Amino acid sequence: xxxxxxxxxxxxxxxxxxxxxxxxxxxxxxxxxxxxxxxxxxxxxxxxxxxxxxxxxxxxxxxxxxxxxxxxxxxxxxxxxxxxxxxxxxxxxxxxxxxxxxxxxxxxxxxxxxxxxxxxxxxxxxxxxxxxxxxxxxxxxxxxxxxxxxxxxxxxxxxxxxxxxxxxxxxxxxxxxxxxxxxxxxxxxxxxxxxxx
Numbered sequence: 001x002x003x004x005x006x007x008x009x010x011x012x013x014x015x016x017x018x019x020x021x022x023x024x025x026x027x028x029x030x031x032x033x034x035x036x037x038x039x040x041x042x043x044x045x046x047x048x049x050x051x052x053x054x055x056x057x058x059x060x061x062x063x064x065x066x067x068x069x070x071x072x073x074x075x076x077x078x079x080x081x082x083x084x085x086x087x088x089x090x091x092x093x094x095x096x097x098x099x100x101x102x103x104x105x106x107x108x109x110x111x112x113x114x115x116x117x118x119x120x121x122x123x124x125x126x127x128x129x130x131x132x133x134x135x136x137x138x139x140x141x142x143x144x145x146x147x148x149x150x151x152x153x154x155x156x157x158x159x160x161x162x163x164x165x166x167x168x169x170x171x172x173x174x175x176x177x178x179x180x181x182x183x184x185x186x187x188x189x190x191x192x193x194x195x196x197x
Contacts, residue, residue: 011051012097014044016082018052019061023079026071033070059092130169134160142169 002010018041025039026032041049053069056062061075081090089095130140130153137157144152146163153169154161 009097011048011055012093014041014048015052015055016093016097017041017044018049019056019075019079022062022069022071023076028076028080029071030073030076031070033065033068036067036069039069061092132158132160133162134158140169 021039021041022034025034036053039049044052053062053064056069056075057064059074061072061078063070063072078090078092081088082093087095131138132140132155135155135158137155139156140153141156142151143154143161146152150163150165151168152161153164
């Protein structure tokens with residue numbers, strides 16, 4: 001059962017995800033829109049999507065017209081602020097909302113969540129996100145190597161660490177899942193004892 005805070009964070013994460021996907025589909029263009037019958041948001045129910053769109057419309061970030069969601073200036077400003085200043089809350093979203101995945105809390109030592117965005121096929125990719133098994137944070141990275149094939153994964157939020165043989169992590173800060181996946185592949189910590197700065 002979800003706590004009241006978890007329920008609120010879930011709503012906010014869904015709202016932010018919908019805003020972000022709309023921004024990406026419209027390429028950040030004010031007045032750009034998406035046909036809602038073709039707008040898919042994985043791991044989000046139809047009721048959650050409808051609630052998120054209603055919230056975004058009430059806050060003047062999105063306009064709902066017939067079967068379309070249209071990106072408005074205020075939505076662009078809200079999203080771009082979250083990207084420019086990822087360590088600062090926006091008017092509507094806390095840092096823990098836009099720096100976290102939607103609807104996933106993993107508790108295993110090497111837990112992952114597959115996230116696939118509902119955007120154009122040319123920009124589809126699957127990202128695996130590693131979460132701390134102790135605190136649930138996604139601030140996990142390779143902090144060093146215990147041998148050439150065993151990475152030391154460490155949570156920067158709580159300090160929890162574990163040795164993970166045969167795996168590494170790639171990081172990306174790009175728009176669109178395909179670009180993010182390519183950047184993560186290029187950035188992955190190597191199995192030769194390298195530690196990223």
